[in-house]
Amino acid sequence: NAGVTQTPKFQVLKTGQSMTLQCAQDMNHEYMSWYRQDPGMGLRLIHYSVGAGITDQGEVPNGYNVSRSTTEDFPLRLLSAAPSQTSVYFCASSQGNEKLFFGSGTQLSVL
Amino acid sequence: SQQGEEDPQALSIQEGENATMNCSYKTSINNLQWYRQNSGRGLVHLILIRSNEREKHSGRLRVTLDTSKKSSSLLITASRAADTASYFCATPWSQGNLIFGKGTKLSVKP
Numbered sequence: 535n536a537g538v539t540q541t542p543k544f545q546v547l548k549t550g551q552s553m554t555l556q557c558a559q560d561m562n563h564e565y566m567s568w569y570r571q572d573p574g575m576g577l578r579l580i581h582y583s584v585g586a587g588i589t590d591q592g593e594v595p596n597g598y599n600v601s602r603s604t605t606e607d608f609p610l611r612l613l614s615a616a617p618s619q620t621s622v623y624f625c626a627s628s629q630g631n632e633k634l635f636f637g638s639g640t641q642l643s644v645l
Numbered sequence: 646s647q648q649g650e651e652d653p654q655a656l657s658i659q660e661g662e663n664a665t666m667n668c669s670y671k672t673s674i675n676n677l678q679w680y681r682q683n684s685g686r687g688l689v690h691l692i693l694i695r696s697n698e699r700e701k702h703s704g705r706l707r708v709t710l711d712t713s714k715k716s717s718s719l720l721i722t723a724s725r726a727a728d729t730a731s732y733f734c735a736t737p738w739s740q741g742n743l744i745f746g747k748g749t750k751l752s753v754k755p
Contacts, residue, residue: 538687567742576733576748582739582740582741590739624688628741631737631738631740631742631743633678634690635690636688639686
């Protein structure tokens, strides 16, 4: 059972570079979301999706784009990376808001 | 704009002791959840308590909810070194999403 799979696990970018963090789930969950975790800040919601073709902004959406073309995949795009986006990123999926399943995270450093 | 705030921020105990963590939240909720995060890993769901429940048990975990005080507590009994982790409370925010507190870092010493 794969659950929620995130790739890559680690990434180093230079300021201004772009990249996509991948997230896939095999549980047929409708809801998917991206969080970032910074020291002392807990988890903050970036973007979320309630189904294929439907996305919306969370608490800290600036600098990030998402799309949801299939139920399984929910990639997070950084169009022009900034040092402030250095963080650990978690993808999660669920059938509702009663139990979220998390991926193992992507540790991103922007130099 | 964190909904939940855990207290204490850090807790260090000996194996076999009980660990209690508290969570306060701001707005009305229909459920409150607790998650565990081992170092460098993703969060894992531990337990959910609904707004019409006052107490819930799962193995060595006991969760209470006081909606009048907007607070919850997580008790881990007879703690083990393997319980060393960060613990987060979370409440529903929007469709399929939760708002998390900043967490309590628990260290259980052998």
